[in-house]
Amino acid sequence: MATHTMIAHSSSSALAASSPLKETLPLFTTRSLTFPRKSSFSRFRLRFFVEKLSQLDSSNGCASLQDSGEHLTEEHDTKEESSTLSITVVGASGDLAKKKIFPALFALFYEGCLPQDFSVFGYARTKLTHEELRVMISRTLTCRIDQRENCVDKMDQFLKRCFYHSGQYNSEDDFAELNTKLKEKEEGKLSNRLYYLSIPPNIFVDVVRCASLRASSVNGWTRVIVEKPFGRDSESSGELTRCLKQYLTEEQIFRIDHYLGKELVENLSVLRFSNLVFEPLWSRNYIRNVQLIFSEDFGTEGRGGYFDQYGIIRDIMQNHLLQILALFAMETPVSLDAEDIRSEKVKVLRSMKPLLLQDMIVGQYKGHSKGGKAYPGYTNDPTVPKNSLTPTFAAAAMFINNARWDGVPFLMKAGKALHTRGAEIRVQFRHVPGNLYKKNFATDLDKATNELVIRVQPDEGIYLRINNKVPGLGMRLDRSDLNLLYRSRYPREIPDAYERLLLDAIEGERRLFIRSDELDAAWDLFTPALKELEQKKIVPELYPYGSRGPVGAHYLASKYNVRWGDLEDA
Numbered sequence: 001m002a003t004h005t006m007i008a009h010s011s012s013s014a015l016a017a018s019s020p021l022k023e024t025l026p027l028f029t030t031r032s033l034t035f036p037r038k039s040s041f042s043r044f045r046l047r048f049f050v051e052k053l054s055q056l057d058s059s060n061g062c063a064s065l066q067d068s069g070e071h072l073t074e075e076h077d078t079k080e081e082s083s084t085l086s087i088t089v090v091g092a093s094g095d096l097a098k099k100k101i102f103p104a105l106f107a108l109f110y111e112g113c114l115p116q117d118f119s120v121f122g123y124a125r126t127k128l129t130h131e132e133l134r135v136m137i138s139r140t141l142t143c144r145i146d147q148r149e150n151c152v153d154k155m156d157q158f159l160k161r162c163f164y165h166s167g168q169y170n171s172e173d174d175f176a177e178l179n180t181k182l183k184e185k186e187e188g189k190l191s192n193r194l195y196y197l198s199i200p201p202n203i204f205v206d207v208v209r210c211a212s213l214r215a216s217s218v219n220g221w222t223r224v225i226v227e228k229p230f231g232r233d234s235e236s237s238g239e240l241t242r243c244l245k246q247y248l249t250e251e252q253i254f255r256i257d258h259y260l261g262k263e264l265v266e267n268l269s270v271l272r273f274s275n276l277v278f279e280p281l282w283s284r285n286y287i288r289n290v291q292l293i294f295s296e297d298f299g300t301e302g303r304g305g306y307f308d309q310y311g312i313i314r315d316i317m318q319n320h321l322l323q324i325l326a327l328f329a330m331e332t333p334v335s336l337d338a339e340d341i342r343s344e345k346v347k348v349l350r351s352m353k354p355l356l357l358q359d360m361i362v363g364q365y366k367g368h369s370k371g372g373k374a375y376p377g378y379t380n381d382p383t384v385p386k387n388s389l390t391p392t393f394a395a396a397a398m399f400i401n402n403a404r405w406d407g408v409p410f411l412m413k414a415g416k417a418l419h420t421r422g423a424e425i426r427v428q429f430r431h432v433p434g435n436l437y438k439k440n441f442a443t444d445l446d447k448a449t450n451e452l453v454i455r456v457q458p459d460e461g462i463y464l465r466i467n468n469k470v471p472g473l474g475m476r477l478d479r480s481d482l483n484l485l486y487r488s489r490y491p492r493e494i495p496d497a498y499e500r501l502l503l504d505a506i507e508g509e510r511r512l513f514i515r516s517d518e519l520d521a522a523w524d525l526f527t528p529a530l531k532e533l534e535q536k537k538i539v540p541e542l543y544p545y546g547s548r549g550p551v552g553a554h555y556l557a558s559k560y561n562v563r564w565g566d567l568e569d570a
């Protein structure tokens with residue numbers, strides 16, 4: 001029986017440690033994995049995807065696993081009938097579970113992406129009945145705007161598969177009771193279990209311990225999705241990894257960075273590697289700088305207690321923006337296999353210079369009144385200490401010391417309570433040498449360079465800023481956009497990042513999850529500067545709520561002869 005628990009056996013851990021870049025299937029899963037990597041389930045999805053290409057305009061690319069089954073292979077059919085999937089959302093009473101996880105699970109069900117036989121369990125300390133959980137969940141479920149048929153029926157069917165178990169996070173007995181309830185639903189079939197840790201990080205290890213010892217699958221796989229933050233620095237992150245690996249193998253841990261599940265971030269590699277026009281330009285020879293920009297037009301309201309422990313650099317830069325940077329800058333992977341892609345990302349991170357304090361600036365928003373409305377400052381939040389120095393804004397310049405990117409500044413900027421909400425990647429190209437048309441620009445030649453903008457959100461799109469002749473008898477040039485606006489080109493709702501990531505975890509597809517060596521490399525880049533910032537008690541530059549952020553960000557950019565593209569656009 002021991003081989004069936006979630007405990008990482010020394011042999012499998014040793015194997016994983018000796019060859020971290022190779023996939024090693026955990027011992028307890030080898031006998032009976034229903035959906036191993038490149039499984040029939042994944043292949044099925046791919047095949048169905050191809051078969052259904054003609055219908056893709058109205059679907060989100062997922063096959064119906066609950067419908068007639070006319071496309072199922074025999075192999076798939078048999079496994080489907082004999083296996084069950086239980087998804088347990090730990091911290092089910094919380095904000096993320098309500099806002100993102102349950103709605104994403106419903107969307108997958110609605111799209112026919114969940115296996116035939118599944119159940120969803122909520123687990124938290126709050127006392128709730130099954131019915132109360134269903135009422136709570138139902139408030140945040142929505143159907144796709146472009147596919148509303150049978151919405152109410154589908155919601156009812158989904159809610160009937162949702163159950164609740166109340167328990168403590170550190171009680172093995174409570175998890176043993178959960179196990180009994182899971183087994184009742186599984187009815188002796190081959191059972192696969194997915195846990196989603198939607199809880200504060202200080203209880204991650206307790207939950208993993210209890211779940212692994214008392215509520216892991218005995219005959220199928222058990223996987224755990226872990227939400228960030230993965231520690232506060234290299235040491236605490238390393239410690240978290242070590243603790244998790246006492247109970248789980250690396251293959252069971254799915255560290256989520258939901259930005260990797262965003263449509264335009266997924267598309268980054270497609271854009272680069274399947275278009276001849278981009279890849280040859282993707283280097284220091286043509287690219288002058290790259291900007292990764294995140295902004296929110298609201299403050300930390302309601303999350304001040306969490307945020308003050310972390311700050312914007314840990315909350316956004318060290319994970320979301322750095323992950324995008326790694327995908328953007330990596331070399332062509334050997335294949336689209338998760339390990340090949342993650343290995344290329346690690347190489348980028350390891351080639352980078354750790355961030356220096358002189359290459360960053362920090363800010364914090366202050367209260368502001370506009371149009372008769374008062375917006376609170378960060379330290380007005382009752383859960384934030386009055387003298388907090390935690391940055392709510394940061395800008396940083398980073399460099400990759402490799403042949404492709406030597407000397408190219410990668411500028412990051414992230415802030416809360418700014419004038420707008422958005423996330424984008426801006427690629428500013430060098431100027432055309434000896435430009436024949438330099439006299440015909442109404443503007444400074446230096447400003448008339450090409451810019452590729454990948455707008456991750458909102459209004460997903462990609463546009464390329466080019467120089468163009470203004471129609472007419474004269475010869476005047478201006479900058480215009482070749483614009484791929486998703487809402488016009490693909491008039492269907494884009495799935496939420498959590499849908500994609502949950503589906504991948506169910507399928508055992510690790511490509512969009514963070515491997516432990518990636519995480520280590522990411523922390524190594526930020527930890528020294530974060531420590532220095534805190535030791536030196538650097539005072540953040542104040543900026544008004546709803547503004548464009550501190551002016552220091554411009555000085556930082558101009559140090560590298562860069563202009564922030566988002567501000568030029570405004």
Ligand SMILES: NC(=O)C1=CN([C@@H]2O[C@H](COP(=O)(O)OP(=O)(O)OC[C@H]3O[C@@H](n4cnc5c(N)ncnc54)[C@H](OP(=O)(O)O)[C@@H]3O)[C@@H](O)[C@H]2O)C=CC1
Nearest residue numbers: 091093094095096097124125126198199200201227228229
């Ligand atoms: N909310 C968001 O938008 C995002 C959240 N995250 C991460 O996801 C995880 C969950 O986030 P979120 O839902 O906002 O978190 P919550 O603070 O809402 O916590 C989730 C649940 O955990 C339990 N809980 C809360 N505090 C404690 C505590 N101190 N000790 C024990 N149990 C506690 C509560 O359930 P009960 O009391 O019923 O047991 C609560 O409902 C966190 O790791 C967070 O950092 C990541 C990205 C975005």
Ligand SMILES: O=C1O[C@H](COP(=O)(O)O)[C@@H](O)[C@H](O)[C@H]1O
Nearest residue numbers: 228258296315316320423457497
């Ligand atoms: O991880 C986080 O992301 C959200 C922003 O996510 P988005 O998908 O809405 O852009 C951010 O608000 C939060 O502070 C951070 O923890």
